[in-house]
Amino acid sequence: MDTDGKTIVWFRRDLRIDDNPALAAAARDGSVLPVFIWCPQEEGQFYPGRVSRWWLKQSLIHLQQSLESLGAKLILIKARSTLKALLECISAVGATKIAYNHLYGIVDNCSIDDLGLENEMEKASNALLGRGWSPGWSNADKALSAFVEENLIDYSKERATVAGNTTSLFSPYLHFGEMSVRRVFQCVRMKQLLWAKEGNCVGQESVSLFLRAIGFREYSRYICFNYPFTHERSLLSNLKYFPWKADQAHFKAWRQGRTGYPLVDAGMRELWATGWMHNRIRVIVSGFFVKFLLLPWQWGMKYFWDTLLDSDLETDILGWQYISGSLPDGHELERLDSPQVQGFKFDPEGEYVRQWLPELARMPSEWIHHPWDAPPSVLRSAGVELGLNYPVPIVDIDLARERLTEALLIMREREAVARAEKSDGTDEVGDNSDCIDNLVIPKVVLKEKAPCSAASSHDQQVPSMQNFKNGFSSRKRLLPLEEEQHQRNMQISNSEGETSKIDDDLCSTAVSSSAKKQATCSMTSFSVPQSCSVSSDLKQQSHVEIDAETSSGKQVG
Known part of the structure; x- marks a missing residue:
């Protein structure tokens, strides 16, 4: 282990502590510098909408607090070029490695507000979102546990009903990487094995349908990776x-x-x-x-x-x-x-x-x-x-x-x-x-x-x-x-x-x-x-x- 070097952990759509391979690998190698880079210019025509940016902001605040409790400060950088910002960050802190997760396959540290994810006109409407959603990786973990223990068994019967709580509501957590697909699969699969042992056919059908939906999400990554147009x-x-x-x-x-x-x-x-x-x-x-x-x-x-x-x-x-x-x-x-x-x-x-x-x-x-x-x-x-x-x-x-x-x-x-x-x-x-x-x-x-x-x-x-x-x-x-x-x-x-x-x-x-x-x-x-x-x-x-x-x-x- 290189105890003298510093490893930059580049957070992107993996805004979680749990089940984060890049963060775990960096922690094993020595000192860790977590970094998130926001580059609006590179978003192009897919610049996130208001509600998506609200989620990102809340998720970053949650991640920042979690890292600080572990003794690591999340460095937030707003830049015109992600590559240039990474190179400047390496030079400024003398980092020897960069760790990051695949999505498929002197540096100025700014505050959350300085990233410009939310303007003053949007705050009142965004406040309403906070009544129903709780961004952040630890909240994602709670949502996963609650769904698997309380709602998964009825998924096969209720998933097509459009009124009420009938789906997992995992999608924003998965998009921002606050919840890993691997963890979801593991928790749901363990429940399936338990229900199979108990002879619970309804539960087994629910798991099969739910994992099929998760599979479609991964299939979308395959399509876009191989056919980028x-x-x-x-x-x-x-x-x-x-x-x-x-x-x-x-x-x-x-x-x-x-x-x-x-x-x-x-x-x-x-x-x-x-x-x-x-x-x-x-x-x-x-x-x-x-x-x-x-x-x-x-x-x-x-x-x-x-x-x-x-x-x-x-x-x-x-x-x-x-x-x-x-x-x-x-x-x-x-x-x-x-x-x-x-x-x-x-x-x-x-x-x-x-x-x-x-x-x-x-x-x-x-x-x-x-x-x-x-x-x-x-x-x-x-x-x-x-x-x-x-x-x-x-x-x-x-x-x-x-x-x-x-x-x-x-x-x-x-x-x-x-x-x-x-x-x-x-x-x-x-x-x-x-x-x-x-x-x-x-x-x-x-x-x-x-x-x-x-x-x-x-x-x-x-x-x-x-x-x-x-x-x-x-x-x-x-x-x-x-x-x-x-x-x-x-x-x-x-x-x-x-x-x-x-x-x-x-x-x-x-x-x-x-x-x-x-x-x-x-x-x-x-x-x-x-x-x-x-x-x-x-x-x-x-x-x-x-x-x-x-x-x-x-x-x-």
Whole structure:
């Protein structure tokens, strides 16, 4: 062991003490200098959204405190170049080694606040996140233990229910490396062996399904490592011939949760309010985006990146490619699932829809997933006025099916022509960059408005056409030990002022984080397929201006 040398432990997406091979190896070799480098310029178009940056900040604070308790100070560096910062750090401290974990395969020390992960306008909304989430590696450990001991056994029965605590909620912990996949696998596998010995078939099925979900996450790493172009182009080449519709109005309605399909709208409003959605809801809203609205899947994936608390590039790529039919084992592109049918399947009593669409709170369960079919007397009793306080469907299901069928025919005709022109055949998998136009994904920015002075517990909620007094609901996020404290918080928040009146044209829930970055940051943008139908003024203007949310006066990314 070299007792004289100092080893730099470079933390990235492994913000934990437990089960950290790099940290363990460095500690065995002598003196340890933990370092975290934040380089916004290198994030490019994948600069993290507001809620993701909030999690990162809280996780770093937790890690910093944990390391200090062990006698090691976490060095935080904000830099323009990660490599240059590492070299300067080596020179400054005389380090002889750098230890770091693979993600797949004089130096100025700054404070957490100096990293710029959270600005003043974001703090009020971010405070709400702390009611339901507890970042940090030790909290990840508690969440793992609680899930394995209390919830895992029912996973096979409850995982498809979109209301309530039905999934592990591990995703943000896994993304930031506060929890290792190896540790999750070990704990769950040990439980499986115990249940096998006891003959607990339900428990064994739950473990198998859960490990399958974890396996998909690792599969996403495999896909992105071997096919690095998949963040902007389909894995299978057929989608480069698909006639996407770059409809800005449809994109905005989807973001706002105003498509007229309750389950889709509830999911999008939950995303805005909490930064999280059940996996089943992610599949439903992304399928609607691609197959009902025919919008380019890259747009939806980038919006997820900007708004999800657990935004994870590899997982998001796999999900959107899967739903778009561009994976060999993914959804058939022809498959069009009705949100109405999905609603009765995964939210049979309408509990989830009522939670996030207060304007439909009084709709009977029989009609809540298709209010457009409800008799006028039912709508009147529920206080629902279609087209006024809740939108009519943005596109009829039958029309959506016809448009999808027509688009598929166009895609196959174009593909056949292209294949006939190639003497050596057409590759199924490959980089299709030569067939991609330079049309950028629309950046969503706020119109300038005087900031609203009103602040309330509703700040982070998507406003409906009517004000409502229900408190911010984050119960799906809470660990069991936090339920009692949450109830006390809700009593306090419900006594605060009501939300201010909102405009008829609701603000967009998509404020692209890349549009809010400092001018020095990279502004690289997505491209969408060449066959995308776009108006001429869209080509000239890649920024979409939207109204600011008058109930909070905050930017959200």
